Amino acid sequence: xATVTAAADxxxxxxxxxxxxxxxxxxxxxxxxxxxxxxxxxxxxxxxPYGGVFVARARVMDADDIHRALRRMAHEILERNHGLxxxxxxxxxxxxxxxxxxxxxxxxxxxxxxxxxxxxxxGTLDVxxxxxxxxxxxxxxxxxxxxxxxxxxxxxxxxxxxxFTGRTIRAALDAVIDFGRPRVVQLAxxxxxxxxxxxxxxxxVGKNLPTRRDELVDVTMNGVELGELQKS
Amino acid sequence: xxxxxxRVDPTRHLLSIADLDRDAIEELLDLTDTFxxxxxxxxxxxxxxxxxxxxxxxxxxSTRTRLSFETAAKRLSAxxxxxxxxSSSVNxxxxxxxxxxxxxxxxxxxxxxxxxxxxxxxxxxxxxxxVVVNAGxxxxxxxxxxxxxxxxxxxxxxSLDGRHIAIVGDVKHSRVARSDIExxxxxxxxxxxxxxxxxxxxxxxxxxxxxxxxxxxxLGSIDVCYLLRMQRERMTEALVPSLREYTACWGLTSARxxxxxxxxxxxxxxPMNRGVEIASEVADRPNAVITEQVANGxxxxxxxxxxxxxxxxxxxxxxxxxxxxxAAAVEGPAAIEVPETDTATPTTATPTTATEDHP
Numbered sequence: 395x396a397t398v399t400a401a402a403d404x405x406x407x408x409x410x411x412x413x414x415x416x417x418x419x420x421x422x423x424x425x426x427x428x429x430x431x432x433x434x435x436x437x438x439x440x441x442x443p444y445g446g447v448f449v450a451r452a453r454v455m456d457a458d459d460i461h462r463a464l465r466r467m468a469h470e471i472l473e474r475n476h477g478l479x480x481x482x483x484x485x486x487x488x489x490x491x492x493x494x495x496x497x498x499x500x501x502x503x504x505x506x507x508x509x510x511x512x513x514x515x516x517g518t519l520d521v522x523x524x525x526x527x528x529x530x531x532x533x534x535x536x537x538x539x540x541x542x543x544x545x546x547x548x549x550x551x552x553x554x555x556x557x558f559t560g561r562t563i564r565a566a567l568d569a570v571i572d573f574g575r576p577r578v579v580q581l582a583x584x585x586x587x588x589x590x591x592x593x594x595x596x597x598x599v600g601k602n603l604p605t606r607r608d609e610l611v612d613v614t615m616n617g618v619e620l621g622e623l624q625k626s
Numbered sequence: 627x628x629x630x631x632x633r634v635d636p637t638r639h640l641l642s643i644a645d646l647d648r649d650a651i652e653e654l655l656d657l658t659d660t661f662x663x664x665x666x667x668x669x670x671x672x673x674x675x676x677x678x679x680x681x682x683x684x685x686x687x688s689t690r691t692r693l694s695f696e697t698a699a700k701r702l703s704a705x706x707x708x709x710x711x712x713s714s715s716v717n718x719x720x721x722x723x724x725x726x727x728x729x730x731x732x733x734x735x736x737x738x739x740x741x742x743x744x745x746x747x748x749x750x751x752x753x754x755x756x757v758v759v760n761a762g763x764x765x766x767x768x769x770x771x772x773x774x775x776x777x778x779x780x781x782x783x784x785s786l787d788g789r790h791i792a793i794v795g796d797v798k799h800s801r802v803a804r805s806d807i808e809x810x811x812x813x814x815x816x817x818x819x820x821x822x823x824x825x826x827x828x829x830x831x832x833x834x835x836x837x838x839x840x841x842x843x844x845l846g847s848i849d850v851c852y853l854l855r856m857q858r859e860r861m862t863e864a865l866v867p868s869l870r871e872y873t874a875c876w877g878l879t880s881a882r883x884x885x886x887x888x889x890x891x892x893x894x895x896x897p898m899n900r901g902v903e904i905a906s907e908v909a910d911r912p913n914a915v916i917t918e919q920v921a922n923g924x925x926x927x928x929x930x931x932x933x934x935x936x937x938x939x940x941x942x943x944x945x946x947x948x949x950x951x952x953a954a955a956v957e958g959p960a961a962i963e964v965p966e967t968d969t970a971t972p973t974t975a976t977p978t979t980a981t982e983d984h985p
Contacts, residue, residue: 535656
């Protein structure tokens with residue numbers, strides 16, 4: 395995936411804004427060629443500045459570190475909420491979904507939840523329709539919102555991979571409130587990279603990672619890499 | 627085509643299914659899933675189009691399409707204005723152009739247009755900077771109906787590739803049929819038109835369809851039986867001897883519906899004439915997905931408005947190598963590249979009335 399490049403750079407930005415539907419005769423951009431790519435990659439290529447190549451400069455965490463961080467966060471969640479009662483994890487599309495499932499598995503393991511007991515409820519949320527910078531991030535059909543339970547009087551924990559400006563979380567809070575009235579909403583992130591633009595603070599953090607604004611943090615279950623997007 | 631005709635950028639508007647290619651259609655239908663999910667929420671409303679204004683400009687009667695568009699706009703938090711010809715200055719003789727310019731001066735982002743003359747939406751697109759969505763023009767096109775039909779059929783059949791769809795009834799006067807033929811064939815389905823010769827257009831040879839004058843031989847092999855409304859107001863033209871005779875030969879009676887194969891869908895764009903093109907009992911069968919079509923209509927229209935008005939603009943910008951405006955300019959002087967199969971788009975500066983020159 396390291397060699398993926400995306401076009402649609404330079405050229406006529408103003409003209410591009412006129413385009414909305416694909417029509418016959420209009421040449422397709424990188425989106426049309428991204429079939430089969432992982433969702434996160436597809437999203438990145440459709441997000442301004444529209445593509446480029448992610449070049450990792452430093453490996454900040456490896457798979458074991460991720461695993462340990464998840465275990466610690468799970469313990470903190472249990473400590474803060476006195477167990478698993480009424481707990482709902484909501485993974486934010488796309489990076490938070492995998493982490494939410496991993497966190498749920500860790501929570502169940504620690505609390506020794508057996509197969510015939512109800513486990514931790516995990517939902518997914520795509521906040522694209524709630525963003526204030528709508529248009530900066532695409533709405534992708536495969537990024538589904540699926541919240542399987544009523545959120546009224548539940549303890550909702552939003553799970554995301556990277557906390558940056560806080561705007562995604564602001565949108566997620568608006569979205570969650572449209573689904574019900576949780577008793578409390580908490581935030582768990584694997585990496586807090588600073589540069590907040592809104593008064594938002596995470597409750598559970600995997601790692602605090604000081605970054606430059608123009609850097610990019612890539613979180614997978616295999617580790618965390620710090621790098622930047624290089625123009626191809 | 628005179629040089630005086632202003633260019634219309636087809637990517638900014640939804641005027642005709644013929645403008646879209648298969649990928650565009652599938653992208654739109656995939657995106658519709660997102661909005662179907664929004665519709666199932668306790669509060670089925672998202673702030674995506676906050677501050678945008680959508681005007682519905684309906685020169686022709688409509689219940690479901692207008693309400694569906696307005697619901698879609700409202701669920702995206704857009705402001706809606708409704709324009710009813712009967713209570714407007716049109717009655718004082720105001721022209722379409724003056725009406726558009728007046729509305730546009732109030733600051734609008736999109737116009738949803740229905741008109742009895744083919745090509746009016748395309749013409750309005752030349753006059754305004756707002757996004758134009760065709761909600762039905764003459765006998766020409768009804769693109770959002772086609773999209774919701776395709777979405778509904780696809781959600782039951784998985785894919786339309788290789789499926790056989792019969793479109794039964796008054797094809798001649800039907801814009802729904804024209805849009806549906808384009809979308810179903812674009813998605814890989816085989817379409818057969820079923821109607822008496824008097825209810826078929828004079829020329830269908832250029833259409834990618836087969837034509838049958840009998841419904842019965844097809845019943846066992848089709849995946850979708852798409853019934854068109856018998857337009858009672860056309861009965862004065864004596865195109866069929868009587869509605870009863872039409873029902874006897876081409877209506878989907880209980881006996882005919884029984885012969886449909888398992889899983890075959892019964893679809894109808896509404897409003898239904900129960901007892902004419904469809905037996906009342908058949909319309910209420912589980913494989914008749916007619917109310918589902920209406921429900922999906924809201925989601926499809928949300929996707930359309932969202933793509934045309936919302937982040938879709940930036941999204942599409944990320945998707946297209948060549949900015950559409952430039953591409954259109956390179957391609958030639960035509961306002962719209964009119965495909966050979968589509969002559970109902972007006973090529974003059976004035977809207978044409980519905981004519982039978984559709985190939």
